[in-house]
Amino acid sequence: MLQISISTVSRALKDHPDIAVQTKIKVKELAELMEYEPNSFAVQLRTNASKLIGVIVPEISGHFYHSYIAGLEEEARSWGYSLMILQSNNHPESELENLRLCRFNRAAGVLIAISSQTSDLTAFYRTIDSGTPVVFFDKVPDVKGVPKVCIADAEAAYLAADLIIKKHKKNVLAIFGEKSLSITRKRLKAFLGTFQRNGPEIKLQIAHAVNSDEAGKNAWSALTGPDKPDTIFSMSDEILVGVIKAANKLKLSIPTDISMISISNGMIPSLFEPEITYIETSGSLLGKKSFDVLHRCLLGKPPQGEVMIGARIIEGGSI
Amino acid sequence: MLQISISTVSRALKDHPDIAVQTKIKVKELAELMEYEPNSFAVQLRTNASKLIGVIVPEISGHFYHSYIAGLEEEARSWGYSLMILQSNNHPESELENLRLCRFNRAAGVLIAISSQTSDLTAFYRTIDSGTPVVFFDKVPDVKGVPKVCIADAEAAYLAADLIIKKHKKNVLAIFGEKSLSITRKRLKAFLGTFQRNGPEIKLQIAHAVNSDEAGKNAWSALTGPDKPDTIFSMSDEILVGVIKAANKLKLSIPTDISMISISNGMIPSLFEPEITYIETSGSLLGKKSFDVLHRCLLGKPPQGEVMIGARIIEGGSI
DNA sequence: TAATTTGTTGCAAAGGTTTGCGAAAATGTT
DNA sequence: AACATTTTCGCAAACCTTTGCAACAAATTA
Incomplete structure (x- = not known):
């Protein structure tokens, strides 16, 4: 329509310096008018890139x-x-x-x-x-x-442990995920390390849960046992949910009867009242x-x- | 490599009936060996379909x-x-x-x-x-x-209303979303209609909330007011969360002090203890x-x- | 044997864009 | 005016596959 070759159009459309300004303008205007869209299949075939x-x-x-x-x-x-x-x-x-x-x-x-x-x-x-x-x-x-x-799994676990220590908790139940997972190992190691260094006097119980239900059971038995923890740390949302359910069943109120802290993306902790303090991993x-x-x-x-x-x-x- | 034309290969690879069986086999074997994969850009360009x-x-x-x-x-x-x-x-x-x-x-x-x-x-x-x-x-x-x-918004609201009626509730607070949303209008209409037909004697309070917090405030004022509802219906997860937070703050236990029902995809209701009864919209x-x-x-x-x-x-x- | 049918395969065009290189036109330099 | 330089543009190949059509060979039929 413009009495212009295909290659000129192609170059005009992508501001190639070889093309005269007024040609570019004409091409672009017409392209706009015709709602021209490059065929991405052809582009991709030619450039071999998507x-x-x-x-x-x-x-x-x-x-x-x-x-x-x-x-x-x-x-x-x-x-x-x-x-x-x-x-x-x-x-x-x-x-x-x-x-x-x-x-x-x-x-x-x-x-x-x-x-x-x-x-x-x-x-x-x-x-x-x-x-x-x-x-x-x-x-x-x-x-x-x-x-x-x-x-930063280690950092997250460290922050959680550190906060627990700073809050002067005395007896902590920490529930982690499957032992074999690298994420579990990293968090567990940093968590334990922090307590050894900064709070060796604090009593620590470690549990592992493969799902929410199991975490709930772990929490339940600890909370009804002889050595009731004052704080429960949950490594993940899934674990946290089980733990909170257990606390609710026992009519324990947070944080007066039991303190909670977890590592989370943030969605789940905000659903509860009070909202759960967590280490954000975004x-x-x-x-x-x-x-x-x-x-x-x-x-x-x-x-x-x-x-x-x-x-x-x-x-x-x-x- | 097979002394064969490109077109024959193309046809052999897609089991075109024109190609001899042994040719197909040879082509396919070599293709497998060479880990040949058709260039989807070219295919798409040719067939004009993705x-x-x-x-x-x-x-x-x-x-x-x-x-x-x-x-x-x-x-x-x-x-x-x-x-x-x-x-x-x-x-x-x-x-x-x-x-x-x-x-x-x-x-x-x-x-x-x-x-x-x-x-x-x-x-x-x-x-x-x-x-x-x-x-x-x-x-x-x-x-x-x-x-x-x-x-099926209407159906979901109907089911919720029907269940409330069947459970012989007497005083219901129903919290819906923004009035202008078509989803709200549909659910509200079906909800009200069901009560008019099947439970006209039941007391009904309707509220609208634009977010979780507002839903919580609605629930709070109803629950602390003179005419305390025995059941709260939440149109959505967002509303439900606000409502439950309010109930928790008031130390009301579910379902003895207050009954809950909602419409949901299922994730949120299962987080609480007891789990919330809901109408599933999957x-x-x-x-x-x-x-x-x-x-x-x-x-x-x-x-x-x-x-x-x-x-x-x-x-x-x-x- | 010639004519027809059936079974295989290849040729070549098409799909729309990009881009190296050469050609033409316009401009600048002596 | 003759030449060099710059600006502007088009030709044609390439990207890889698909597919209509023709061609050829082999098998069948008249």
Whole structure:
């Protein structure tokens, strides 16, 4: 229509310096008028690059991952990227299948929280080698040399322990998750270490619970036993819920009868009255940060190794 | 490598009947060996079709939408589709921007929950006309002739009201959301109607709350007032949380001092002790169903108009 | 044997964009 | 006026796959 070649149009549309200003203007005006939109299939074929990021999470449900996704989406969007969400349900095979899907859809990069059973990382290395950066987040493998971004688990546990000590508690029940999980080990170690250093006189009972119900039972038996704790620390939301249910059943009021503190993303602690004091491990911050790390990879900048998301105390009224 | 033309390979890989069996076998074996994967950019360019579905939600956070996304992802995956998640933050402009992104990424179809302020649907019509089916879910526009899938709001409110009546409650405080929302109007109407028909003698107080805090204040003033209700109905999770906090502050125990019932996706009610009885409006079911509806559109089947997701009672111990 | 049918395969175009390189036109320099 | 330089633009190849059509060989039929 403008008696102009396709290449001129292409260059005009993206402000190539070779093109005269008035040509650019004419082209852009007409493009606007015609509601021209470049065919992304063709663009992607030609440039061999997409603006899609694959995100593999164990589960989309779960307060933590969805706030992660929300934060990630916001950040990714601002850079023109879209998200392809995949859930692995904690099955290593699903993870591989999802990774295949990322390759098939030619994702620009992949963000993944691996399941606890995942040990074979060759598929991920192959993806990285083929030019698609992979960034691990939250549940990260125990190897060097891959970009990871995760919560400062040790710091969070330290802050919780420190706060308990500062509040002059005397008898603490601390409930952690599955022993085998690396997150549990890290938090437990920092927690115990802090008490040994700063409060060796405080009585400490440690329990492990695989789910909410079990945490409730642990709390129940401690609270009805001979050596009733004055404070219960919960490593996660799931545990916290079980603990609070137990306290409610026993008609104990918080914090007069029993103090509570937990590590959480923040949603759950705010549901109760009084709100539960917790150490915040922000999912949305993790999302934003992990996009940044991936983005650096995409731009070819040197990798950053392991990045930590800090933790901070959010005071409720439960301790 | 096989002394065979590209077209033969292409056909062999997809079991075209024209190709000899032994050729197919040889091709497939070599393809496997070389880890050949078709370049989806080229496929998409050629076929002009993607396997990506755009999903536009007001917010990814929020218990309802994330269970929706989880259900949707599961169903979509089983049909080979992936999800592109976009959040509109309840801004009509963001919605349009997201719709543009769907077009740009050449999504096969779009699922959208429109914000309450969205009134101009021309952009959606244009997308539909251009060949990309659009299915509305949850928050749907008030027009005919577009595919929609939503929660049976009236049924849910009816079930709640009916249960309250059957339990012989005498004085009910019902807290609803913003008056202007269509979801509020539908639920309120069905709720009131049920009481008029089946329990006209029951005392009914209606309140509207725009957030959790306000719901808490409503509950507080009713519970401390002269005409203390024996039951509180909450239209949503957000309201329920405020109400329970108020009850906790007043040291009222559930259900002896005050009965509770709500409409919910199920996550929140299970956090309390006793668990709250609620009418389930399943997000994940809505997700699965809305994929089905979109899928039918993609296959060119006749549209189904409005599809409803049923509601059912989940008994906790709160009433 | 010639004609027809069936079974296999290849040619070439198409899909829309990007980009290196060369060509033409406009401008500047002696 | 002749040449060099800069500005502006178009040609054509490339990205990889899909698919209608034609071609060829083999098998069948008349």
